[in-house]
Amino acid sequence: MSALSLEPGQGADAATLAVSPEELPAASVVSGHPTAATLPLATIGSGSAAGVEVGIWEMTPGTATDTEADEIFVVISGRAVVRFLSPELPDLEIGPGSIVRLAEGMQTEWTVTETLRKVYVA
Structure with missing residues (x-):
């Protein structure tokens, strides 16, 4: 995972930033041959909120657990269905413009049908 240091006052096009995909661990792949890439952009926050990471994450078509x-x-960009294994929640279909909140420790299964790219804050 490489990093791009996005400094205050700088901008970037989240849709076109280059990422370096890597194969997912075989134990997490359910079907297909998905790859994933993470590109950290900045660490923000102060005090108790220090260390919040903002970045780009991308996964190619296939199904994998996380x-x-x-x-x-x-x-x-892209499309996927997120299946919540624990806790059990309804499946979530996501695509451009979807905003999703995940909690530490949730067990999920991602079925990506079109390469999915998201901007995350974690």
């Missing part, structure tokens, strides 16, 4: 961090994200 254990989530405490985060909120906005989908920039």
Whole structure:
């Protein structure tokens, strides 16, 4: 995972920033051959909110499981269904413009049908 240091007063196009996809661990892949990439952009906050990371995450088509961090994200492009394994919640269909909140420790299964790119705050 490489990082881009986005300094105050700078901007970037979240839809076109280059990322470096890597194969997911075999144990997390349910179907297909998905890859994922994370590009941290900045660490923000102060006091008890210090260390909040903002970045880009992308996953190519396929299905994989994950254990989530405490985060909120906005989908920039692509489509997926997030299945919540624990706690059990209704499946969530996401696409451009979707805003989603995840909690630390949630067990999920991501089925990506179009390469998904999101901006996250975690």
